Amino acid sequence: MLNRRDAVRRLLDDRGDMLVVAGLGQPCFDCFAAGDDPRNFYLWGAMGGAVPTGLGLALAQPDRRVMVVTGDGDALMSAGAFATVGAEAPENLAICILDNERYGETGGQVTHTARGADLALMAAAGGVRDTRTVRTEAELADAIGALRNGAGPQVAVLKVAPESEPGSLPPQDGPHLKRRFRSAALGVEDK
Amino acid sequence: MDDWRDGIFEAIKAAGVTQVAYVPDAGHSRLIERSIEDNDLRAVSLTTEEEGVALLAGAWLGGAKGVLLLQSSGVGNCINMLSLARTCAFPLVMLVTMRGEWGEFNSWQKPMGATTQGHLELCGATCYRCDRAEDVRETVESAFRFAHYTNSIAAVLLGQRLIGAKVFEEPAAC
Ligand SMILES: Cc1ncc(C[n+]2csc(CCOP(=O)(O)OP(=O)(O)O)c2C)c(N)n1
Ligand SMILES: [Mg+2]
Numbered sequence: 001m002l003n004r005r006d007a008v009r010r011l012l013d014d015r016g017d018m019l020v021v022a023g024l025g026q027p028c029f030d031c032f033a034a035g036d037d038p039r040n041f042y043l044w045g046a047m048g049g050a051v052p053t054g055l056g057l058a059l060a061q062p063d064r065r066v067m068v069v070t071g072d073g074d075a076l077m078s079a080g081a082f083a084t085v086g087a088e089a090p091e092n093l094a095i096c097i098l099d100n101e102r103y104g105e106t107g108g109q110v111t112h113t114a115r116g117a118d119l120a121l122m123a124a125a126g127g128v129r130d131t132r133t134v135r136t137e138a139e140l141a142d143a144i145g146a147l148r149n150g151a152g153p154q155v156a157v158l159k160v161a162p163e164s165e166p167g168s169l170p171p172q173d174g175p176h177l178k179r180r181f182r183s184a185a186l187g188v189e190d191k
Numbered sequence: 192m193d194d195w196r197d198g199i200f201e202a203i204k205a206a207g208v209t210q211v212a213y214v215p216d217a218g219h220s221r222l223i224e225r226s227i228e229d230n231d232l233r234a235v236s237l238t239t240e241e242e243g244v245a246l247l248a249g250a251w252l253g254g255a256k257g258v259l260l261l262q263s264s265g266v267g268n269c270i271n272m273l274s275l276a277r278t279c280a281f282p283l284v285m286l287v288t289m290r291g292e293w294g295e296f297n298s299w300q301k302p303m304g305a306t307t308q309g310h311l312e313l314c315g316a317t318c319y320r321c322d323r324a325e326d327v328r329e330t331v332e333s334a335f336r337f338a339h340y341t342n343s344i345a346a347v348l349l350g351q352r353l354i355g356a357k358v359f360e361e362p363a364a365c
Contacts, residue, residue: 046275056246060253080238174279
């Protein structure tokens, strides 16, 4: 099983002009631990919101890579959004799901991925072009290449260890996160 | 007089919208068709209305403006996701076709129809009701202005009297 912190660090390393949307809970902490960047948009709530937020961003910025990093619980809550991603088919959208088979942030209760649900199959069934489940380091290297450079939409489900990592809390102030993102990504200074 | 539905379309274009997110309602069908036909608009069909709230937050992060088309029952699907718009002060314009009121035949539409405005207001949205065709375009224009300038949620409630109550020829079986 993969280590989530290590996987996310490698995914975001030397990221160029990539834009990142992080799903609530531990995926946010993993992205922050990999190195804060104003072009990271951290969701501290809005469960089920990471994938559709990434989709809207990808459609608005078709020439830049948009990376959604989120958890299995968040992705299960917005399962229908895979079909919307499949239908819109943005080539610049990649979704990395850190699947610990747990609702880690709320005490580690098992999710349906521990009981037979397969998020890569669900994404494929929604029409997402390229989907994979990743269990080994060798597969991870390929998956990172696909997530960063492969024609999208891409979904990679990383089977990660269930243990929680040390706390690493990004800024929480919503208007600040929004403003700094637009400033860094678009050069827009909101009033 | 011009059709109010075209007035909404013109107000959307004038506001600089490029993403039109929707779960269909009969009252929005013309607007949806015109959005699909327009090459400068991306009409995004959703599986549930809450996706649209998040989609348009992402659009704004990417410098694009949007609008969410839904019927009153869909407001119930949005509630927790509206915390994203509210907490981060994302501008959001929702055009809500009302059911469960004027001439309604389907009792299942009543619970959300009767509470749509209350739910939206509790979620921090400012609501503008529209029951007369001549008010529609101006109301939609002002909703965009309000949302975009004050970074907030504006909902236009298009009354069932305006839209025309859905009529079924057979005694309603559904
Ligand atoms: C609508 C809603 N329901 C429940 C919660 C409580 N909650 C917060 S984080 C979380 C678990 C998220 O699980 P996952 O996406 O798999 O992330 P992990 O922490 O396991 O990496 C839950 C259930 C919430 N914040 N919002
Ligand atoms: Mg999890």
